[in-house]
Amino acid sequence: MALQSAITEIDKLKDKRAAAALQAAxxxxxxxxxxxxxxxxxxxxxxxxxxxxLRDNPTTKFNFLSDITCVDVFPxxxxxxxxxNLLSHSRKERVCLIAKVPGGDPSIESLTGVWPxxxxxxxxxxxxxxxxxxxxxxxxxxxxxxDWEGHPLRKDYPVEGYR
Amino acid sequence: xxLNMGPQHPSTHGVLRLLLEIDGETVVxxxxxxxxxxxxxxxxxxAKFYQQVVPLTDRIDYLCPMTNNxxxxxxxxxxxxxxxxxxxxxxxxxxxxxxxxxxxxxxxGTHALDIGAMTVFLYCFREREEVLKIFENVxxxxxxxxxxxxxxxxxxxxxxxxxxxxxFIDKFSDCIDEYEGLLTANPIWIExxxxxxxxxxxxxxxxxxxGPSARGSGVDWDLRRDMPYSxxxxxxxxxxxxxxxxxxxxxxxxxxxxxxSNKIARQALEGMPEGPFKADSPKVILPDREKMKTQMEALxxxxxxxxEGFAVPAGEVYQAVESPxxxxxxxxxxxGTAKPYRVHMRSACxxxxxxxxxxxxxRLLADVVAAIGSIDIVLGExxx
Numbered sequence: 001m002a003l004q005s006a007i008t009e010i011d012k013l014k015d016k017r018a019a020a021a022l023q024a025a026x027x028x029x030x031x032x033x034x035x036x037x038x039x040x041x042x043x044x045x046x047x048x049x050x051x052x053x054l055r056d057n058p059t060t061k062f063n064f065l066s067d068i069t070c071v072d073v074f075p076x077x078x079x080x081x082x083x084x085n086l087l088s089h090s091r092k093e094r095v096c097l098i099a100k101v102p103g104g105d106p107s108i109e110s111l112t113g114v115w116p117x118x119x120x121x122x123x124x125x126x127x128x129x130x131x132x133x134x135x136x137x138x139x140x141x142x143x144x145x146x147d148w149e150g151h152p153l154r155k156d157y158p159v160e161g162y163r
Numbered sequence: 164x165x166l167n168m169g170p171q172h173p174s175t176h177g178v179l180r181l182l183l184e185i186d187g188e189t190v191v192x193x194x195x196x197x198x199x200x201x202x203x204x205x206x207x208x209x210a211k212f213y214q215q216v217v218p219l220t221d222r223i224d225y226l227c228p229m230t231n232n233x234x235x236x237x238x239x240x241x242x243x244x245x246x247x248x249x250x251x252x253x254x255x256x257x258x259x260x261x262x263x264x265x266x267x268x269x270x271x272g273t274h275a276l277d278i279g280a281m282t283v284f285l286y287c288f289r290e291r292e293e294v295l296k297i298f299e300n301v302x303x304x305x306x307x308x309x310x311x312x313x314x315x316x317x318x319x320x321x322x323x324x325x326x327x328x329x330x331f332i333d334k335f336s337d338c339i340d341e342y343e344g345l346l347t348a349n350p351i352w353i354e355x356x357x358x359x360x361x362x363x364x365x366x367x368x369x370x371x372x373x374g375p376s377a378r379g380s381g382v383d384w385d386l387r388r389d390m391p392y393s394x395x396x397x398x399x400x401x402x403x404x405x406x407x408x409x410x411x412x413x414x415x416x417x418x419x420x421x422x423x424s425n426k427i428a429r430q431a432l433e434g435m436p437e438g439p440f441k442a443d444s445p446k447v448i449l450p451d452r453e454k455m456k457t458q459m460e461a462l463x464x465x466x467x468x469x470x471e472g473f474a475v476p477a478g479e480v481y482q483a484v485e486s487p488x489x490x491x492x493x494x495x496x497x498x499g500t501a502k503p504y505r506v507h508m509r510s511a512c513x514x515x516x517x518x519x520x521x522x523x524x525x526r527l528l529a530d531v532v533a534a535i536g537s538i539d540i541v542l543g544e545x546x547x
Contacts, residue, residue, distance in 0.1 A: 004244075006478075034478055035241055064368055066483065067509040069494055083494065085481050085509070089368075089382075092389050096481060117371025120517050128205075143201040143546060152206055159210045 006034035013038070018095040021057045022050055037096060044099040047084070048109045054086055054095065055114060062086040062095060065111070068121035070129045074155040079103030080131060084111070101131060110136040128153035168531070170199050176273060176535065177542030181519075185528060193523040193531070195516055200546035208506035212472030213239055214313060216506060221307040223508060224544040226269055229255075229262040229298075230486040232311035235506075237392055238482035238493040239313045242475050245444055249436040251315040252394035257328070257431035258301070258310065259393075259484075260424040264335070265294040266487035267417050267424075271342060274414070274536035278355050283345050290338050293331050300324055314448040315441025325432065332429050339421050347415070356410040360522035360534035363408060370521065371514035374489025375420060376538045379413035381406040386485040393484075397434075400427050410537040417539075447473050472501030481509075488512050488539050508547055512540045 013019040013031050016038050022028045027050045029041040042050045054062040066085040073079060078100040086095050101108050110133035111118035122133040123142040130151035133139055141148065150157055164185050170178040178199035184192035204223060208216045220235045221228035233255055240247060272287030295305040301320045302310035310317055346352045367377040377384065385402040387395045403419035405412040441448050449468055450461035467473075477499040483492035489511030498504040515538045522534040 035244065035480055037480060039479070065371060066490060067481070067492055067494065067507075069507040069509075071496055071505045083479075085492070085494070089384050089389075094390075094481065096479075115371070116369050117514055117517060120513060121371075124513075141198075143198040145198075152203060157206075159206055 006032050008032050017059050017091075018054055018062070018093075021053055021060045025049070025053055027053070037094070039096045039098060041098050041100070044082075044101050044108050047082075047097065047099045048111060048114060050097060051084065051086070051111055051114050054097075060088065060095075061090050062088045062093075064089055065115040065117050065121075066094070068111070068118060068125060070125045070131060070153075072129060072153065072155045074103070077102060080106060080129060082108055082125065082131065106130055107132040107134055109134050112136055127151070130154065166528075170196075176540055179516075179535070179540065179542055179545075181531070183523075183528070183531065188528050190523045190526055190528060190531060193520045195519055197516070197542070197545050200542050202547070204547045205506055205508065208503055210502065212501050213475060213503060214468070214472065216503065217312065218307065218309045220508075221309055222543065223510070223547055224486070224488075224491075224512075224541050225306055226266040226541055227262045227487050228306060228308045229258045229310065230484060230491060231508075232309060233259055233393065234482055234484045234486075234491050234493045235495075236311045236313050237484065238480050238495045239475065241480045241482055242478055242495060242497050243313070243444075243447060245314055245442050245447065247315060247393070247442055248439045249394065250438045251440050251442075253431045253435050254316050254320070254440065255311060255393050256395065256398065257428055257435070258298075260428040260431065261294050261297060261328070261331075263424045263487045264421060264428075265291055265298075267421050268294070270417065270487075270536075270539045271414075274533075274539075275346060275352075277532050277536045278352065280346065280349070280352065283342060286338070286341060286345070290331075290335065297324070297327055297331065300327060312441065312448065314444055315439070319440045325435075328428070328432055332425055332432065335425050336422065339418060339425075343418060347418075353411065355533060356414060356537075359410045359530050360526060360537060361408045362518055362521055364406075366518065366521055370518045372489070372518045372538075373511050373514065374485065374487070374539075375417050376413060376489065376515055376518070378402070378404050379416045379537075380408035386483055386490060390483070392482070398427050398430050410533050413537045474499060474501050475503075483509070486511055488541070488544070489515060508544075510544045510547065512538075512542075512545045516540060516545060 010031050019031050027042050027046045031040045054060045064087040066087045069083050071081045080101040082099045084097040127141040127143050166183040169180040180196040182194040220231040223231050268287040268291040272284040275283035298308050299305045302308040364381040367380045367382050383404045400423045403416050405416050445464045454461040455465050475497040479496040481494045483490050492509030494507040496505040523531050
């Protein structure tokens with residue numbers, strides 16, 4: 001199979017219901033359809049509203065939060081990309097939401113009010129990347145010891161650790 | 164009273180620590196404390212070539228190494244847009260179902276042992292040993308198999324492999340009857356599991372529970388059927404679902420899954436296509452030994468892949484498969500170099516563990532052990 005180029009024009013993604021639903025609320029920053037996966041970039045202030053729309057809109061019905069993770073693109077800015085993977089059981093479809101977060105103010109609204117399952121995922125991202133989730137009920141380290149310094153999955157943290 | 168359970172508690176299946184607040188014998192609050200096995204595998208992956216990550220994925224979940232291999236390979240193959248030949252797909256399905264049998268057998272044995280049924284453990288490990296011998300036969304390793312490669316599998320199975328698998332599949336159905344004979348109608352077992360640790364379908368979805376634990380509560384969702392990968396759409400199998408949502412329902416469901424897995428394995432074995440066991444992509448896949456010794460070009464590719472890896476086109480993918488415990492997902496991002504920019508594992512147990520509080524609160528302390536067993540956790544996968 002030859003690698004097909006990604007579709008990035010929002011107009012061409014109108015047939016994707018998730019893109020259309022978010023576009024109707026003008027929350028789409030940019031979007032991409034690549035390797036059979038739909039990725040939508042949203043503003044970090046809108047992430048909670050975007051998730052609520054995708055969950056409650058009868059045309060999208062993304063009822064399940066599969067995963068939250070993060071990528072550090074250090075040294076470029078905005079430094080962090082928080083990645084939300086949503087799944088619709090009834091429509092058998094996935095969508096990936098990405099919110100960019102600057103390194104100077106690494107915080108984003110928590111999704112624990114939308115899906116309680118975000119709790120552990122957000123704690124993991126907080127622990128390993130140092131992102132604060134505003135409104136999280138119990139934002140403590142989950143993998144590393146409580147008194148650990150630094151956030152190991154950041155790109156400026158050495159693979160072998162500090163000695 | 165606050166009671167500390169673990170991390171060295173035999174029934175937590177690893178190093179899970181639970182902080183239990185109890186009133187008399189009733190659990191009021193249950194806070195899991197994890198991270199004792201955190202080894203930073205995600206960070207290590209960023210420093211390895213794509214093909215060097217495969218052995219790391221075994222170590223995440225030591226009860227279903229093949230499932231982890233498969234998920235990672237599928238994710239990278241999606242990045243590369245590689246087409247996998249049917250023989251490799253069937254082999255992967257066959258070995259994945261044997262892995263599911265292996266994992267469920269360990270679960271059944273230890274779960275029954277926790278609740279006090281010693282004999283089941285011995286029976287389960289008897290059959291598990293045979294599955295491990297099959298793995299050893301095909302991959303050279305019993306547990307950390309690393310048999311799958313990006314683009315296919317590492318070697319065609321040895322000639323006696325097929326007869327061994329057939330022998331196992333033929334008799335395994337009777338073995339399941341044996342386990343069921345020990346437990347399903349056993350009054351002590353029913354007393355300890357029926358109506359214990361209930362969770363509803365809505366709670367499962369809200370808390371991110373997947374796999375048999377969610378299907379035991381009526382969430383009719385199986386990635387093998389609903390979002391097929393690696394050729395699962397060619398197989399006929401049922402997805403058992405129960406609406407009871409208690410420990411007994413999850414037990415019955417996993418036993419039924421054992422039977423279905425056995426059926427899928429039989430279909431894969433009988434329908435095994437002939438042909439190559441790896442994709443035709445010389446820049447990504449190591450050449451045959453024979454070619455390498457006789458053809459200059461093959462030798463050059465071999466040298467280049469081993470010394471400097473292979474570049475993967477930039478992009479990001481999320482690939483999920485149905486592991487024995489639920490949705491196992493790999494998020495892989497490539498920046499166009501020979502090393503992954505980021506690998507993240509969405510572990511089923513990690514999400515399922517969030518439901519533990521819901522299962523335990525309001526129940527007796529003794530039921531906590533049954534609840535932990537019934538969601539089938541592996542701490543290696545939770546902590547990564």
